[in-house]
Each structure stands twice: as C-alpha cells, then as structure tokens.
Amino acid sequence: MALPPSSHPYRGRxxxxxxxxxxxxxxxxxxVAHQRARAAGGTLLLRIDDLDPHRSRAAFAxxxxxDLRWLGLDWDEAPCRQSERRAYYRGAWERLVLGGWVYPCQxxxxxxxxxxxxxxxxxxxxxxxxDDEPVYxxxxxxxWQPGENQGAAERQAWCAAGPSGRNWRFRVPDAxxxxxxxxxxxxxxxxxxxxxxxxxxxxxxxxxSYQLAVVVDDAATGITEVVRGxxxxxxxxxxxxxxxxxxxxxxxxxxxxxxxxxxxxxLAKRNDALSIRALREQGYSARRVLxxxxxxxxxx
Ligand code: GLU
Numbered sequence: 001m002a003l004p005p006s007s008h009p010y011r012g013r014x015x016x017x018x019x020x021x022x023x024x025x026x027x028x029x030x031x032v033a034h035q036r037a038r039a040a041g042g043t044l045l046l047r048i049d050d051l052d053p054h055r056s057r058a059a060f061a062x063x064x065x066x067d068l069r070w071l072g073l074d075w076d077e078a079p080c081r082q083s084e085r086r087a088y089y090r091g092a093w094e095r096l097v098l099g100g101w102v103y104p105c106q107x108x109x110x111x112x113x114x115x116x117x118x119x120x121x122x123x124x125x126x127x128x129x130x131d132d133e134p135v136y137x138x139x140x141x142x143x144w145q146p147g148e149n150q151g152a153a154e155r156q157a158w159c160a161a162g163p164s165g166r167n168w169r170f171r172v173p174d175a176x177x178x179x180x181x182x183x184x185x186x187x188x189x190x191x192x193x194x195x196x197x198x199x200x201x202x203x204x205x206x207x208x209s210y211q212l213a214v215v216v217d218d219a220a221t222g223i224t225e226v227v228r229g230x231x232x233x234x235x236x237x238x239x240x241x242x243x244x245x246x247x248x249x250x251x252x253x254x255x256x257x258x259x260x261x262x263x264x265x266x267l268a269k270r271n272d273a274l275s276i277r278a279l280r281e282q283g284y285s286a287r288r289v290l291x292x293x294x295x296x297x298x299x300x
Contacts, residue, residue: 008224009224010040011043011222011223011224011225012036012223012224012225013218013226014034014045014047014068014075015047015228017055018057018059018060018061019055021063021276021278022068022276023274023275024259024267024279024292024293025293027071027290027293029227031073031294032227032256036225042224043076043077045076045079045223046065047081047217048080048082049210050081050083051208051210067276067277070280071286071290086208089208089212090162090163090208096212096242097155097158097159099147100142100146100148102201103169104166104167106166107167133197135196136197136198136199165206167200168202172196172238172241174192174193175191177190177191178240178241180237181253182253182254182255183225183252184256185230185255190234196238215246219249224252225251225254226253227255228256229255229258231258232255276289279292
C-alpha cells in the first residue's frame with residue numbers, strides 16, 4: 001500500500017493505553033504500525049497513553065511492553081509516557097482558551113444525556129460510525145467566535161484560574177466538512193456539528209482529554225503517520241480541528257479495520273480470553289498469534 005506523500009522521514013508510534021491487557025485486535029494494529037514503519041525505513045516510537053490516573057495501571061503498562069516484545073515488535077528511542085507530559089497539555093489548553101476555541105461547560109452528565117437524546121437523534125443516527133460521545137447541543141457556548149476580541153478579559157481570567165474544577169470543550173465550526181485521506185479506508189468526510197459536536201478538552205477532575213493529549217504528543221514527536229483502530233476515525237476529524245487551531249501540521253492516517261469476536265462483537269479489553277497473554281499461556285507462539293490477528297474476522 002502506498003505511503004502518504006511526505007518530505008519527512010517516516011515516524012510512527014505504538015500507543016497502548018494501560019487500562020487492560022492487550023488483545024488480538026491490538027496485536028493486529030501494532031503489527032501493521034510496525035510493518036509500515038519498517039517498510040518505510042522509518043522510526044517507530046513507543047508511547048504509553050497513561051493519561052487517565054483513574055483507569056491506568058503500571059502493571060498493565062509493564063504487561064503491554066512485555067507483550068509487544070514477545071510478539072517481536074520493536075521500537076526505537078526511549079518510550080515516553082503521557083503522565084509525564086501534563087505541562088505540554090496545559091500549555092496547549094491555554095493557547096486554545098486564549099484563541100477562543102475552548103470554553104468551560106457546566107452541564108452535568110445527566111443534563112447532557114437528556115439534552116442530547118431528542119434533538120440530535122437524527123444526527124446521531126445518521127452518523128456513519130458508532131461514537132459514544134453525544135453531539136453537544138451548545139448550551140454553554142460563549143457569545144464570541146474563536147479569534148474575536150470580545151471576551152478576551154474573561155479568557156485571560158480562565159487561564160489564570162487554570163482548568164481544574166470545570167469541564168472544558170472545544171467549539172467545532174458547525175456545518176464545516178472535515179475531510180482527510182485514510183491510507184486504509186480511503187477518502188473520509190465528517191460534518192462538524194452533525195457527526196460530532198463540541199468535544200471534551202479537559203475534565204473537571206483535572207485530566208486532559210485523549211483528543212488534546214494525542215495531538216500535542218503526535219505533533220511534538222514529529223509523527224508522520226498515525227496507525228490505529230478504525231474506532232478512532234471520527235476522532236481523527238476532531239483532532240484535525242485541534243491541529244488547525246493550534247497551528248500544527250497534521251500527520252497522515254491509517255486506520256486498521258476492527259477485529260470481531262465469535263459473536264460478531266468488537267474485541268474489547270474485557271475479552272481477556274483473547275488477550276495476548278492468555279494465548280501465550282495456552283502455548284500459542286508469537287507467529288501464530290500474529291497470524292490469528294491477521295486473519296480473524298474484521299469489521300470495515
Ligand atoms: N492509546 C489509544 C488506545 O489504546 C490509541 C491512541 C491513538 O492511537 O490515537 O486506544
């Protein structure tokens with residue numbers, strides 16, 4: 001498959017979240033990421049996505065590293081950890097707040113569920129991908145648009161107070177088509193405000209969002225192509241908006257089809273029976289696990 005055009009040498013990454021054991025689906029995605037980096041004669045990084053202190057466990061991070069090594073997937077350079085990079089996410093949050101892209105949201109989870117169900121039923125139903133974040137109805141949006149002078153004093157005050165204690169959302173440009181070419185799925189197009197709405201940037205318990213951290217990290221580490229599961233296709237549209245708002249150049253994208261279990265359900269970390277570790281303990285070789293990962297039923 002053709003690699004994305006780039007004047008920079010290929011840099012890819014493996015980015016496991018240590019919230020459970022890696023399973024066959026991860027083996028597949030990481031094997032593809034590894035193969036693409038090596039085929040391009042490029043560099044592959046390992047990043048531990050341990051952003052959420054409530055869900056990440058050091059033992060799962062160790063298990064992920066061990067499983068990747070056992071599969072024979074190697075990487076270059078010292079691994080990095082999102083938990084050590086909060087200062088960078090905080091800097092990006094400030095830039096987004098000052099630019100008028102991000103605003104505090106007081107809506108409770110319950111309010112959001114109620115608000116999101118009725119008016120956005122059609123938009124959600126029409127969404128080409130399952131996504132667990134309902135389209136936000138815009139209740140807490142400020143009066144100003146990004147880039148306007150209006151509200152500058154308020155934004156300065158938000159920055160001085162810091163993100164903790166409130167949820168923060170990114171304001172998406174309603175009706176704007178976000179398009180990108182995916183190396184596996186081809187041309188993609190999502191309409192902001194319909195396929196997805198104003199999304200979380202920072203949580204009130206002081207945890208930066210996945211969307212923010214991943215953009216800051218991929219840009220900072222010079223990643224030229226992101227290889228990951230197709231469940232993140234819609235998140236790529238969100239992330240492209242963040243790249244633009246932060247003035248960063250975006251990488252290329254390659255989303256791998258998701259793997260299904262015998263019941264036709266997507267594999268999740270709760271499928272412990274299909275964890276790489278369990279298969280290894282049952283006597284499967286690494287080669288056999290990679291073969292299984294390559295041939296198991298896939299969802300497109
Ligand atoms: N760490 C994320 C996960 O394991 C993937 C992040 C990404 O590839 O953007 O689901």
